[in-house]
Amino acid sequence: MRPIAGVTETYTVIIRFDTTDHLKSWMASSERARLISKVEPLFAGTDDFYISSGLDFWFTPAGAKAKIPKRWKQYLITWSAIYPLALGVPYFVTPVLRLFGVSESLLLTTLAVTAVIVFLMVYVVMPRYTRLMQRWLFN
Incomplete structure (x- = not known):
């Protein structure tokens, strides 16, 4: 998702997986590491990611670093x-x-x-x- 002008400069990519094991496998894969290193010069910061499941997205304020309420x-x-x-x-x-x-x-x-x-x-x-x-x- 493109940034919202005047609100954020962050691009967001949402990737869904059918199981947590498949997600963990992708995050640790050499293919993902290769792709990240290829686009890393375009990053303003680091490869920052947030993993969410269920309805957690309702409870995570914009820009939060994975802080989720109880x-x-x-x-x-x-x-x-x-x-x-x-x-x-x-x-x-x-x-x-x-x-x-x-x-x-x-x-x-x-x-x-x-x-x-x-x-x-x-x-x-x-x-x-x-x-x-x-x-x-x-x-």
Whole structure:
């Protein structure tokens, strides 16, 4: 990902692996070392990397050097964000579905409600909420 003008000068590359063992194997491979040494003259700093799994990305502030809050804090923050959404979103989504003629299907309603909740969590709630709770999360 290219840097965001005026915010960061860091390029980010996201690589996903199917297992932790495959990740470790790649990180220790001679092929990776060869590729890194080939582009190293282009680096402003060092080959800095961060390994994340699960929902850790919600809890890592920009520029952090792999500082992740305790799991129980991640749990409480995530739960406290999802709970009000799980209560409130159905009251808004269900009438909209009926307005558009979607039948009263538990499957379709749940699909739409969870899609809205996840969207709100990823794009609206968690970025702001983790910033607001940052001091507590990282102490």
